[in-house]
Structures are given as C-alpha cells and as structure tokens.
Amino acid sequence: MDLITKRVYGAEDILPADVYKWQFLEDIMRSQAKAYGFKEIRTPVFEHTELFNRSVGDTTDIVQKEMYTFTTKGGDSLSLKPEGTAGAARAMLEHGLYNDGYPIKAYYLTACYRYEKKNYGRQREFHQFGMEVYGAASAYADAEVMCAAHSVFDRLDVQNISLEINSIGCKECRPKYTAALREYFGSHESELCDTCRSRLTRNPMRILDCKSPVCSKIAADAPKVLDFLCEECHDHFEEVKGCLNAARIKYQVNPSIVRGLDYYTRTVFEFVAPEVGTVCGGGRYDGLIEELGGQHTPSLGFGMGMERLLLLLNKQNIAIPEPPVCDLFVIGLGEKAKQKAFSLIEGVRSASLIAEGDIVGRTLKAQMKYANKIHARFSMVIGDSEMEENCAVLKNMTTKEETKVPLDDGFFNAFFAAYVDDSNSDLINRLNKMK
Numbered sequence: 033m034d035l036i037t038k039r040v041y042g043a044e045d046i047l048p049a050d051v052y053k054w055q056f057l058e059d060i061m062r063s064q065a066k067a068y069g070f071k072e073i074r075t076p077v078f079e080h081t082e083l084f085n086r087s088v089g090d091t092t093d094i095v096q097k098e099m100y101t102f103t104t105k106g107g108d109s110l111s112l113k114p115e116g117t118a119g120a121a122r123a124m125l126e127h128g129l130y131n132d133g134y135p136i137k138a139y140y141l142t143a144c145y146r147y148e149k150k151n152y153g154r155q156r157e158f159h160q161f162g163m164e165v166y167g168a169a170s171a172y173a174d175a176e177v178m179c180a181a182h183s184v185f186d187r188l189d190v191q192n193i194s195l196e197i198n199s200i201g202c203k204e205c206r207p208k209y210t211a212a213l214r215e216y217f218g219s220h221e222s223e224l225c226d227t228c229r230s231r232l233t234r235n236p237m238r239i240l241d242c243k244s245p246v247c248s249k250i251a252a253d254a255p256k257v258l259d260f261l262c263e264e265c266h267d268h269f270e271e272v273k274g275c276l277n278a279a280r281i282k283y284q285v286n287p288s289i290v291r292g293l294d295y296y297t298r299t300v301f302e303f304v305a306p307e308v309g310t311v312c313g314g315g316r317y318d319g320l321i322e323e324l325g326g327q328h329t330p331s332l333g334f335g336m337g338m339e340r341l342l343l344l345l346n347k348q349n350i351a352i353p354e355p356p357v358c359d360l361f362v363i364g365l366g367e368k369a370k371q372k373a374f375s376l377i378e379g380v381r382s383a384s385l386i387a388e389g390d391i392v393g394r395t396l397k398a399q400m401k402y403a404n405k406i407h408a409r410f411s412m413v414i415g416d417s418e419m420e421e422n423c424a425v426l427k428n429m430t431t432k433e434e435t436k437v438p439l440d441d442g443f444f445n446a447f448f449a450a451y452v453d454d455s456n457s458d459l460i461n462r463l464n465k466m467k
C-alpha cells in the first residue's frame with residue numbers, strides 16, 4: 033500500500049483490539065476518583081502559552097524545550113497542554129469554583145503533548161490520569177491524594193511499586209537551600225554538563241534531577257533539602273508521614289526527589305517501579321493559584337502516566353480481562369429468515385446485550401466459523417423449517433447444550449433465561465477456582 037502519510041513520530045494509535053485495556057484502566061481510575069470524592073474536569077487541549085510559562089515555569093525543560101507552541105492566524109501564542117494541572121487550575125479560577133467552598137476535588141483523564149525523544153514509555157502524545165485538590169493545607173490532604181494514587185495500583189494488583197516522598201520547602205526556606213546548592217555546585221561548575229551549568233544560576237535544584245552520570249554523582253553529595261526546612265515545613269512533613277502511617281501506606285523518604293515543574297512546594301512524591309521508572313508524580317503547589325492571579329489557595333495533586341502504567345502491567349504479566357464481544361450470534365438462511373434474525377438481534381441489543389448477525393454475505397459455514405472466532409456465547413440458526421415451526425435451537429457454544437426456543441416474543445424470555453443460567457455457571461466456576 034502506498035499511504036500518503038503515516039502517524040506522527042511519537043504518537044500512537046489505540047486500536048479496537050487493544051482499547052479494552054485503556055477502558056479497564058479508565059474505569060478503575062474513575063471509580064477510585066469517585067470513592068475519594070473527586071469529580072471529573074475536562075479542559076481544552078490548548079491554552080494560552082502564558083499559562084504554562086507562569087505555572088509549569090519558564091526555567092523548566094517542559095517550557096524551554098518540550099512544548100508544542102504555535103501562533104494562531106489571529107496572532108495569539110497557544111500551546112498544547114504538556115500536563116493537566118495548569119488547565120484545571122485556570123478553569124477552577126475562571127469559573128469561580130471556590131465560591132462553593134473548599135476543598136475542590138477534581139480529576140482528569142487527558143492527552144498531553146511534549147516534544148521529547150521517543151523512548152521506552154516516552155511518547156510525544158501521551159495520556160495522564162490526574163487528581164487535584166484546591167484549598168486544603170492539611171497533611172491529611174497530602175496523604176489522601178497519595179492514598180488515592182496508591183488505590184489505583186492496589187486495584188490493579190501491581191507489585192513492587194514504591195512510594196518515594198520528600199519535602200522541598202516553601203518560599204521562606206527554599207532560598208536558603210537554593211543558595212547552599214549554588215555554592216556546592218558552583219565549586220564543581222567545570223565538571224557539570226552544559227544544561228546544569230545554566231541551571232546553576234537559574235534553578236540549581238533542577239541539577240538534582242539531571243540524568244547524566246557525572247552530574248548525578250556530584251549531586252549525590254549535595255546538601256539535603258530536609259536539613260533546610262523551616263519549622264512549619266518540617267512539621268507538615270512529619271504530619272504527612274504520620275497520616276501515611278495511619279493509612280498503612282508504605283513509603284521511603286528520598287531527599288533527591290525535586291520534580292520537574294516549578295510550582296511545587298513542600299510535599300513532592302513519586303510512585304516508582306523498577307521495570308518502568310516513575311509511573312506517577314505529584315505534590316503540593318501552594319503558590320500556584322496565586323501565581324495565576326487567584327487568592328492564596330494551598331493545593332496539591334498528581335499526574336499518572338497511562339502508557340507507563342500499561343507497560344508496567346505488561347511487564348508484570350497482569351492480564352486485563354477481555355470483555356465479551358458477542359452474547360448471541362443469529363444466522364438467517366433465506367430472505368424471510370434473515371429478516372427474522374435481524375429483528376431478534378435488534379431485540380436482544382435493546383436490552384444492552386451483545387448480539388450479532390451476518391452483514392457481509394458469508395455462507396452458513398463461514399458464519400459458524402465467524403461465530404466461533406468472536407467467541408459468541410450462544411448461536412442460533414433460522415432456516416425454512418424453523419420459520420415454519422416458529423421455533424429454533426439455541427446453542428450454548430461452550431457447553432454445546434441445546435435449547436428449543438420460540439421465534440415469537442417468547443424468544444426473549446427463553447434467551448435471557450439461558451443467558452442468566454450461563455452467567456451464573458460461569459460465576460460459580462470462577463468462585464470455585466478462587467477456593
């Protein structure tokens with residue numbers, strides 16, 4: 033085939049055969065978000081570039097190198113969202129959601145765009161599940177969002193995922209730490225990579241995040257942020273740990289976690305798995321809402337990478353259950369029988385069960401083969417004699433059990449009875465296996 037074009041580098045198609053995996057994850061995320069009292073927020077795929085410059089921060093890799101920014105015909109600079117927090121915060125402020133009182137709890141499932149080199153678990157279009165809480169300063173809020181992220185991994189039965197936490201202080205204590213880092217890294221200036229040398233003046237904390245072996249070796253002996261926390265930040269961090277202990281969530285304090293976005297204050301955290309690295313990152317951003325023009329509003333949240341989570345499930349051989357694709361396949365032979373089959377199929381579908389019939393003109397044999405291929409639970413053939421007798425044979429494709437059923441309105445009761453029987457025996461089998 034001579035296609036005129038292919039998909040854009042770094043973007044992936046999610047095909048019909050795989051989409052159930054995404055839907056399964058999304059269902060778990062939505063139900064956990066609901067359990068924690070969060071409502072969904074959907075914001076546009078693009079925003080005014082200024083929003084990301086201000087919130088994500090113009091010294092970050094995201095803003096400096098990774099954003100898809102373009103100028104509209106009207107001359108506005110817009111950017112595709114590289115993460116979900118900024119748009120959600122903008123919408124919360126713009127619509128005055130705070131008028132209904134705090135906390136405001138919102139979650140999102142969104143595509144994000146970053147101009148990055150494609151790599152294992154790294155794409156240019158990727159997807160995040162995220163949760164945000166506005167107007168909550170208490171350490172219980174920090175623990176609540178970490179527990180919420182943890183609950184998603186728990187429901188999926190993910191193994192060996194560790195929660196690493198740190199506190200990066202506030203605008204009172206951070207400057208002292210930044211000064212200490214500047215002094216320390218300054219004495220190693222000639223050894224640092226070019227990017228880190230420029231970070232030295234602008235944002236030395238980011239050097240701690242550098243992946244180059246030389247920089248990370250130097251960073252290992254750098255002053256530790258926890259030694260610089262003011263009393264309030266120190267106490268808050270202790271309370272967060274206490275709340276996590278109360279919820280029996282295991283964690284490790286990792287003083288080198290700084291996160292790649294400018295808006296974080298105090299608590300930062302990551303869920304890390306050995307197979308894929310960081311799957312989820314988040315923290316507190318007490319200054320963000322003010323930065324965007326709102327009142328001081330202590331807030332926090334996280335973003336979880338969907339592609340990385342799927343890779344992790346795959347690595348850990350965690351199978352996502354395939355949904356049924358067909359409850360009943362009806363074959364009609366001859367024009368009259370075909371019309372009968374079509375009307376029965378429609379009837380079954382109106383009860384939201386999955387019914388299929390031939391729409392491509394297959395022979396009887398080929399239709400049987402197809403019904404097997406799509407794992408139809410039941411099949412039924414209607415021919416001349418069935419039309420005459422006004423009844424047909426319903427076949428359970430797994431047990432091969434056959435039931436004579438009427439073809440008038442009585443069909444639906446007979447089919448649903450067989451369907452419920454089959455579902456129950458399936459359930460009993462599964463329960464027996466659990467013992």
Ligand code: ATP
Nearest residue numbers: 148153154155158292310311312313335336337340
């Ligand atoms: P990394 O260090 O891997 O670049 P990050 O610090 O840039 O991650 P965040 O901005 O915190 O990531 O995003 C949260 C999560 O989103 C990450 O932990 C990861 O699972 C996922 N993620 C980030 N960038 C990408 C990408 N380019 N492709 C796929 N997933 C991504």
Ligand code: MG
Nearest residue numbers: 093146148292
């Ligand atoms: Mg990144």
